[in-house]
Amino acid sequence: MDTPVITTSGLTKTYRTRGREVTAVDDVDLTVREGEVYGVIGQSGAGKSSLIRCVNLLERPTSGTVTVDGTDLTALAGRGNRAGRELRRARSRIGMVFQHFNLLSTRTVQDNIELPLEILGHSGAARSRKALELLDLVGLADKAKAYPAQLSGGQKQRVGIARALAGDPKVLLSDEATSALDPETTRSILQLLRDLGQQLGLTVLLITHEMDVVKSICDSAALMERGRIIESGTVPELLATPGSQLASALFPVSGESGDPERTVLDVTFLGESTSRPVISQLSRTYNIDISILGAAMDTVAGRQVGRMRIELPGRYEDNVVPIGFLREQGLHVENAADAADAAPSVAEAAPALVKEGAK
């Protein structure tokens, strides 16, 4: 599980247009472990697309290296824009799913799925057997002879996924695969990706601008801004990181308290701690009144997660003991005032006590 399958180090892509230089991907180090679903999220123009295209070298990185499944792809690149035999072989072991499906309109669904197998030089019988098997897997067994124009968006993306899996890849790249779909279809496609990933032991790297995608299928995530990865980690790690922008975006809690004489805490529950009556225990044990300013429960990456913003009487320094109690229960506790301060900056939140004391 922990073997890295995709590794980029110092990956940089610079475009030169009319004398101006634009750095789309800036010194990105990314590690995707075997079997995980890794989401890179960012706004459009953040460089996500360039990043994922650099992974299978559809874009040539300006500098840095890309290693997929033990092969250094950047070493295979060769000169110019042409892909040599070695690189093409490596690419055939990496599946890719596109935002606009990119199905050939003149081929039937089955022939579209057979295309990667034609490129690999498989025989006709083997191709059609594999294509029908994959169509069955994505739930479109009855559409083999249809043309892409006769399918809905969600069905087209299912074909796109089946096609990406035709060459039995270990790695699947997903370039905004659900961005052109409606929410309902998005859910079913994400579900399919997740199921297939587990069933086939795929390692998935996906890019998206939708937090919901990360929330519903990713094991790990990275936040990209202006070409740089500014936060990354497994989803539980991120949720436990004080001041994590991804965590607060994945799981926003709101609620304001203007009173400086009171302490506002963000408490994150993960896994089984969600079902324990921690807050009432806290209240009874220390005989303090707790107000709940905001709370939410959700499933993130297949795990129950709760977040709660609570208010305790007294300053932060006076509440060290109850906070200690909460941490002992396995909860992640952070000072909401810190989180608010830390969020806009990239820097990690300073130790809470020092900051609070400085005020």
Add this chain to the structure above:
Amino acid sequence: MTWSEMQPLLEQASWDTLYMVGWSTVIAVLLGLPLGILLVLTDRGGLLQNSVANKVIGQIVNIARSMPFIILMVALMGFTRWLTGTTIGREAAIVPLAIGAIPFFARLVETSVREVDSGLVEAVQSMGGSTWTVVRKVLVPESLPSMIAGVTTTIVTLIGYSAMAGTVGAGGLGDIAIRYGYQRFESGLMWITVAVLAVVISLIQFAGDFAARGLHRRGGRSGAAPKLRFLRDRTPAATGKTGTEPELTKAS
């Protein structure tokens, strides 16, 4: 001139025209197709980016395209004689006709190929396809309907050119229209020739449109939804559920 006199003339002329146009179309397609694809591939951002090759091919095509056919024909006489041993007759006319049509068709191919969604090229590259695979499996099949329309246009243009080929003794419908109709004041024969030409051109255009549309109908674009709706507008029968989309019903 009576009909019995005209008939063999017209028959021979029609065959001559078809012979010249047919062969020069075949040659133009065989050579213009790779040339047009090369124009796209060698262009900036293309799979075989090569600005020198692109400029050279582009210039040759432009020069050949800008030359009036009758001048091209005269200019090529030396080449024609070297190739066919003569500068008059049907075979001799095929040489300038084909050479005039190659760059013409190459430009049409270039336009058609450029319209292929670059995402499809990217998809095939991501599967490990080579440039040749991209040409064979994506660029040609996806632009085929548009290229067939290009072939139709080329044939119709060549029929026009072939009338001028009559001036080098190549025969053909244009030739008898000028020699008999204009120079011998046989206006009856001239009008019949015009009518035959009109019918031939209409038939070719119809056949070309039919073939292009037939190929297009099963296809349509794979990606963009708005384009798809546009396609559906034109063929409401294909959707089968127009009732759910009120604006569609209105459009059809």
